[in-house]
Amino acid sequence: MSFLKWLKDSGKTILGDGSNGTELIDRGFISGKPPDILNIQNPEMVKSVLKSFYLAGSDMVQTITLNASFLHLKKHNLESKLEEINKQALKNIKEVCPKGKLVVGEIGPSGEFRNPFGLGAFEKWKSSFLNQIEILEGNKEEGVDLWHAMGFIDIEEMHAALAAIKEVSSKPIIASFIINKGKKGFYTLMGNSLELCIQMLEKEEVDVIGFNCDPGTTLFIDLVREAKGLTDYPISVKPNAGKPTLENFKTVYNQPIEEYVRDISAMIELGVKIVGGCCGTSPEHIQSVRKWIDSQS
Numbered sequence: 001m002s003f004l005k006w007l008k009d010s011g012k013t014i015l016g017d018g019s020n021g022t023e024l025i026d027r028g029f030i031s032g033k034p035p036d037i038l039n040i041q042n043p044e045m046v047k048s049v050l051k052s053f054y055l056a057g058s059d060m061v062q063t064i065t066l067n068a069s070f071l072h073l074k075k076h077n078l079e080s081k082l083e084e085i086n087k088q089a090l091k092n093i094k095e096v097c098p099k100g101k102l103v104v105g106e107i108g109p110s111g112e113f114r115n116p117f118g119l120g121a122f123e124k125w126k127s128s129f130l131n132q133i134e135i136l137e138g139n140k141e142e143g144v145d146l147w148h149a150m151g152f153i154d155i156e157e158m159h160a161a162l163a164a165i166k167e168v169s170s171k172p173i174i175a176s177f178i179i180n181k182g183k184k185g186f187y188t189l190m191g192n193s194l195e196l197c198i199q200m201l202e203k204e205e206v207d208v209i210g211f212n213c214d215p216g217t218t219l220f221i222d223l224v225r226e227a228k229g230l231t232d233y234p235i236s237v238k239p240n241a242g243k244p245t246l247e248n249f250k251t252v253y254n255q256p257i258e259e260y261v262r263d264i265s266a267m268i269e270l271g272v273k274i275v276g277g278c279c280g281t282s283p284e285h286i287q288s289v290r291k292w293i294d295s296q297s
């Protein structure tokens, strides 16, 4: 299995993808509904986005299924489309994945917060993830090669997602939280400390501990430094392209690509194993990181 081989290869930095959402919006998708619906409504658009990341040099690209769990789709009255969306998402990426590269099953939070903020609870979350994961797992080789549970802000919900993955799959798992820096230090929005998140992921024996989205690449370097002091696990980062600004009621990321690459390279030098991008990162970002990585070998 090449992902685990890559992980063990000390000379290899694994390059993931950028933001599929940003690319879809660039191609005309108007948000409001989860972009996951495009897998069935506009598979050609989805495939062109996925392909553009593989061509830019990503070693692995993620299915467009961040919001395609039962509870999340239900929020948009799309739960009856769960099977169709996830099946087609897998088909779309398999059609464009070049030989020797990998397909990552992307799993994201349900959008249903825990009690008393919402109706979320362990069993409810877990069963919501299960149907989706069964489809993406496919018939072993036909399915995804590994998993990335990302964007989580609540360790309980992450725990539920990991339990669901492990119930149906024995493939490798990357697990990423969104962590921001506040007065007390690095915490998730639900108040879980960096230390607690890491302890939980170690206990769950995931393959890679990761962070994605906020808080911009500069603070991400501090986050990596702190995480490195807390764990020997391989680390994955998928930061946003800097801090967002609002222009004409639209969120835009104006960080120059050179600055993004400089900060990513600083994280690689700190020992990060997997790099990629979240909001605002395009195939251009990935291609520039690819160039930097290749220039080091």
Ligand SMILES: [Zn+2]
Pocket: 212, 213, 214, 240, 278, 279
């Ligand atoms: Zn993001």
